[in-house]
Amino acid sequence: MASTGAEVDAGFEFAFDNEIFSDKVLRIEVAAGSGDAPGSDAGAASRKRRREGDEGDDEEGIDSSCTVMGTPILQVKTIHVSSVILAAKSSFFLKLFSNGMKESGQTQATVRIADSEENAFMELLGFMYSGKLTPTEPTLLLDILMAADKFEVVSCMKLCGQRLIDLPMNLESAVRCLDLPCCISMAAALQEAAQKFFAESERYKKFPEFQDELMRIPFLGIMAILTRNDLEVASEVAAYDFVIRWACSWYPNSEESRRILSSFLIPTVSIHKANTLLSDFIQSMKSILKQ
Template identity: 65%
Template structure:
């Protein structure tokens, strides 16, 4: 990470190192109850985790005036008339993943210094603990240190996650975004796929937010986003929310189709005009190829048919290749619509829902619910100036 003057703040020796954990200069005994990392985290460290076993207990002698001067959290803890403010022993409850960082923050409040480290993840942990206990000077120093260290994918993502909950300097967040965008500039390359599938949402958003991605096609970006969301969010409701609100708006093909696509439920309308003469040939051939098209990275093949049953009828078949159906979980809602001379408006003639991956196709054997002779007759209401107007309406729901 490049250095930034806005973050630079020299370490200040607070001059109280001699008093740390020294009974002679302390008026409080801080009892630290450490719980497992899987427990729910809370910004209120005195919150009792009922029924949760304590892994271990540490005790530290502290001076309440020193801690209160550096931290509004401890100022309130020691002065607001709570039980902890009247007793010599005060209890805090933290997760074991926070333990080392919390002790660094306590020592910092005495000395104004941090233990020398070149490990970005440790500095991120300390910064999170400093934010939790409202030690602003420690947060600033952690930011300064982070800006002076080389970034890693893990530390970059951690910095971006912090930006949602911690008052992070803009320069640090921007450095993390720049690192991720540069590292994964060719993010569809095979060598990055396993690594990218493990990167959390904040990192993927940062990568997609950059406009200079080197990709084979916009559809490839869309397909990657679907695969990543499918891997990270097995719950369909949560996946749909993340795709619609955070990811799909960043995909180039979605931005280009914003007048057609509803982001949280991508939809598409395909218009087909068939001449009466071409429809007539269906009676002899049985089927007639109409259209092959792609929508949201999936290939669709639409064909018209004369179904040779007892009455014969006009029908439509919409197919997807097997490999496309297996790309992602979700459903596709279909509507087959047609104009008539009676209204000159598109009316829904058939609708269905298909699960992607089920390998089923959508088939309507009798679109107009009339025999073939009525459909193709000169006075048929389905032809306007000898043209059959069809519309296929698709909506993908993840």
């Protein structure tokens, strides 16, 4: 029996962008800018609005442009698609083709994506026909995961999540996993894997070395580093200086940065400093007892 999220051979590769086996033309408008790109706050907001709208009157339909409204169009692609295949894999396309909007009665439907989403979206379309994912690069898999969430392709979301958990993490993929919106499928498991990466990586054992990298790491990653048992704190002054700069950079609001510092970061640094002092004291006592 296939495991959850495993690849399946859908067997429809031959029909992809094949006019003979297609009943629709999908017009893909590629817009400038990151817009509602994978991982952006705007993307999470649009998904939330779309899902809230789905709970209301179906007659209001669905926003077929999906993203990046009001931005310049860089290029337009058209591909031949089967509405049955897309609707079978994607709740978004099921609603797009069946809810009474103009797209459901016409031979052409339009979606608008950001240029940063283009590769991921094309991989997602291929997955809906084949049931397979060829990319193995973590950042591209994360892009595909976000696209699959936006277009509601649950099987692809599960497969991307499992692939990402099985693959070794790097700094970029771990940071992006920590920033995944909680509404994303498998977000909790991916965040846990990312925290484990920061908690066990030898690179971040000595704190606060590699400060340029550390400044890019979000809160959960910094906490994973600060609370690791084998952390070596260079000096109390250096650690305090770093966590203050990090908090001010990530939380420009002074009240919020103060809360993060006083509630989490500075107490953690102090604990490690206390542990260092205790370790030095124990070593000194051992030396005295040996005399």
